[in-house]
Amino acid sequence: MKSAVETLNPTRVRLTVEVPFEELKDSLDAAYKKINQQVTVPGFRKGKIPARVIDQRFGRGAVLEEAVNDALPKLYQSAVEEGELNVLGQPEVDITDLKDNELLAFTAEVDVRPEIEIPDYSGIEVEVDAAEVSDEDIDSAVEQLRERFASTSVVERAAAEGDVVKVDLEAKIDGEVLEDGVAQGVDYTIGSGELLDGIDEAVTGLEAGGSTTFTSELKGGSGAGQEAEVSVTVESVSARELPELDDDFAQLASEFDTLEEMREDSRKRLADQKKYDQATQAQEKVLDALLELTEVPVPEKLLADEIESRKHNLVNHQLGQLGLDLASYLKMQDKSEEEFENELKEQAEKGIRTQFVLDELVSKEKLNVSQEELTEHLMRRAQSSGMSPDQFAQAVVEGGQVPMLVGEVARGKALATVVESVTVKDTNGEVVDMSDEDETDEADESGESEAAAEAEASEGAAEAAQDKDDKGEKSGS
Secondary structure (H helix, E strand, C coil): CEEEEEEEECCEEEEEEEEEHHHHHHHHHHHHHHHHHHCCCCCCCCCCCCHHHHHHHHCHHHHHHHHHHHHHHHHHHHHHHHCCCCEEEEEEEEEEEEECCCEEEEEEEEEECCCCCCCCCCCCEEEECCCCCCHHHHHHHHHHHHHHCCEEEECCCCCCCCCEEEEEEEEEECCEEEEEEEEEEEEEECCCCCCCCCHHHHHCCCCCCCEEEEEEECCCCCCCCCEEEEEEEEEEEEEEECCCCCHHHHHHHCCCCCHHHHHHHHHHHHHHHHHHHHHHHHHHHHHHHHHHHCCCCCCHHHHHHHHHHHHHHHHHHHHHHHCCCHHHHHHHHCCCHHHHHHHHHHHHHHHHHHHHHHHHHHHHCCCCCCHHHHHHHHHHHHHHHCCCHHHHHHHHHHCCCHHHHHHHHHHHHHHHHHHHHCEEEECCCCECCCCCHHHHHHHHHCCCCHHHHHHHHHHHHHHHHHHHHHCCCHHHC
16 A cells, blocks of 8 residues: 655645555455345345356445445555554545556545644743732631621511512513513522622512512523513511621631631631632633744634534533523623624634643653542542542543543643743732642642633544544545
């Protein structure tokens, strides 16, 4: 077999392959065997029809077509390996010559991972928020804890901000009550903004038994995104009472004996959180700076697939669970369809570029993933998915997703390598040490950072493209 590679652009090649006919012998034998099992010829037992009879009755062309379809995936894969290509997705195959007992020739155009040159990134400098904890931060944290331990008691007066009202609601559009537009006995804290726009003004000043109507744009359900007339009746009004800030409260709300000890613990927790946020922020900014420095061509087909995948996930999963369609979502976001499509394309392109760059860094830095690292990452992913580690691990293995998880961990390590090599300063001008393993590892593998999310979001498209290639390309012929 002879093969040659022609580079069409940085992300696409054309393979030209010529195969001597004797190399098709196994596929021809398999074709005759398959046809033998599918047809019947009077005078011959099924499966025992001679090749010459099959040629006469059904035509040599049918046999050749079956043989070529059987041989093409293996011939293509051999040409890919010979050309040392890192291909993505299904090839477009065109048979250019087929001479019986002489030659098979075909071309195959396919996307490939681009060759990426990682520039010197040691000069990158980014600024992150200072990890300072103020007394106001502690006061806010303690106040939130205090809110959680608030008690309520029914009062005989008009509702005011901060009160908890129990309400009945009924939503109508064009005079018709929505099928899912009735709710009874809903507890709502006035001023929280957690229910419907306009409800705060509507219920403020009402006593138990009072009713009114107001207009609001529905956020979910069958009428999502539409203006509705909402009737609200107040069943009861309860005042919230906050506990006193003293040692008794500390003992009630924590494992500490004094309020001062509880505040010090809050200071430590807030400091840890801010350091974690700082590490995550550094990752995102360093990644953006690295992408800015690196030229990364993006295969058009892969980009189109990634855009479609993200859109499908948003419309059919995220919005579907909220009872929203795309039109309602765009109206709520105050975006045109064109703006949405442009944003989606930008996000998808960044995700693919992120994966390519981090994968190249993994290769360049010869980074490996240990079993311990993989297990830790698996447990984090299991926690975020709401599954037990055993259930998640089983699903990963059955779905053949172990390589994907390994890739996620490796990319996290690659990004950490870059972050530790650049200059990170806080808003006070102080250099931030990013070599703390515990903090950076958590930020790398949490999946909460934009950097990790971008790399993982686009992994599906690239892995799927690679998977399609691995499974064979018969349909391309």
